[in-house]
Amino acid sequence: MSVIVELTIPSVEFELGRILRIEEPTQLTLETMVPLGGKPTPFVRIRNEVRETFERSVREHPSVNDIQLVDTHEDETLYALNWDPSEASLLRRILDLDAVLMGATGTADTWGLELRFPSHEALSSFQEFYLDEDIDVSIERIYNPTKPDAGPWYGMTPPQRETLAAAVEAGYYSLPRQISTQELADSFGISDQAVTERLRRGISTLVLNTLLIDEPDE
Template sequence: MATTVVGRLPADEFALSATLRAVPDVAFRAERVIEAGGDTVMPLLWAHVDDGTLDGSELTEALREDPTTDGVTLLGDFDDEWLYRMHWTGHVELLVHMITQSKATVLRASTVGNQWELRVLYPNRESLSSTYDFCEAHGLTFDVQSVSEMDVTPSGRYGLTDPQYEALVTAREAGYFQVPRGASLDDLADDLGVSHQALSERIRRGTDVLVGEALLTQPNDE
């Protein structure tokens, strides 16, 4: 059965560690990561800062001077967010192994401080084991945060519990998220046969999970 793994590794053992030191306020997330031949990968990478004070030219220069990058191209400038294409040529052996040897799919790659967090889909447990063996053989750190079997149900595909999925779908169909609202929380609670508070918590926690999945951040624990 397919297995999803969330794990972290230090940027010093991966990519962009020099950029993260030079521009500590920036956060990165990969839109996609593909193997580019040899020991390189080519990510389509978003860079973001919250305070809006970063000069894009400063970030581009830091990326081009980073020893783990090559062929850095700025594709889009959106005030406090930038889209880049580049080659990672540094310590990306683990990522190349995941993609080529383990037949894995990198669903998410984003920075958390000076670490990278990867969400990886493996075709089976055996392919995951090969990643453990590779890390041990090469002295790499891959701190696994969670391991879960892929759930083919609609709720499972998005990391929701069944009650959260039911609450969000019911709310959406009733127009709860529209402006103005097509239904109140009390109306939905009556339809689902639960209390106002229980339904409110399901919607808030379910929304938190969905936002976490969509925006490439790790959802909070239930």
Template structure:
């Protein structure tokens, strides 16, 4: 099942983050693309700095060149980027995982990425690559793409999906059960009550996405008509 994953990393984890040392107030946005080793992230928007300021700071970044494609003034400048062949880190993890970049925005504090993967296994492989490279990613959203369309703002959180997945894998839903709430809570490192709440909210959001309800009480309202 296609999966949406959103995560953040520190501002200096992505190669162009080096620009923030000279231009701390800029915002960088990558154009949506399926990155490959031959074509990493060819188009980049930079807002909050003139082309001259960017050119002066580019020597500190991992991009070999940034060429102005279009200057829209206050709306930003579109650049074509040519990357150094030895670029690694989060870039290599994304490229090697065969995922689609939906959006990526960087500031001096952090980068926020949204990726689409063909299945949850691809997401797991990406996270494992990041761990092996020593890259800490903070996953803020992990959700089947089918639910994104139905409940874009109120879908499963990463914590809810983790709890549901763990419960399924450990046999919590089996008959008879092979794991208890206490077992699952201990593995996650939270209280039994918190784990039960995550499972309950996760179930509710899954059902809301399945039946197309935007709010938990919408089912009751719909039943009265």
């Protein structure tokens, strides 16, 4: 039975956090991680105002082969990172355990990761790994998406539910789109990136607790 873990980790405590670390105040979003050519390829989204600093800092890191611009949308840019992770890389271990990176956000100091492990045994193996490697991981929450305590909104927090409902009602998912994330952000009095993060996490949680529920054991 699958299990979901939310954790935090200092940026300097794991390889990718050190590579992506920039001093300017901003937030990075790790969209996904795809195993290409036998190694995990991270896709990272960053705000455009720190793009030049980010590119320069990442390219200078010795383990980075290349950083490729994938897409630019409104005030954010998506990059794919071509790098040579060590065998003891935290992200490599996550992929080896068939875990899914549901989302990750980071600053110069801290990263928050949300991971879905295929079983409690896989989670235990992951915990053994970071303890053996002396990586300072703080577990914030562990839960099973099939449990009835997901709540009336399928595990979504009230802000996630409110933002997702407002986005649908205002035509954010219509074609053509009737409202932008910035306009949604203005209506809630928060940043554009905060709205994007609420929508992403809300949709991810909703799908996990409705469409990806494990079959009960017979």
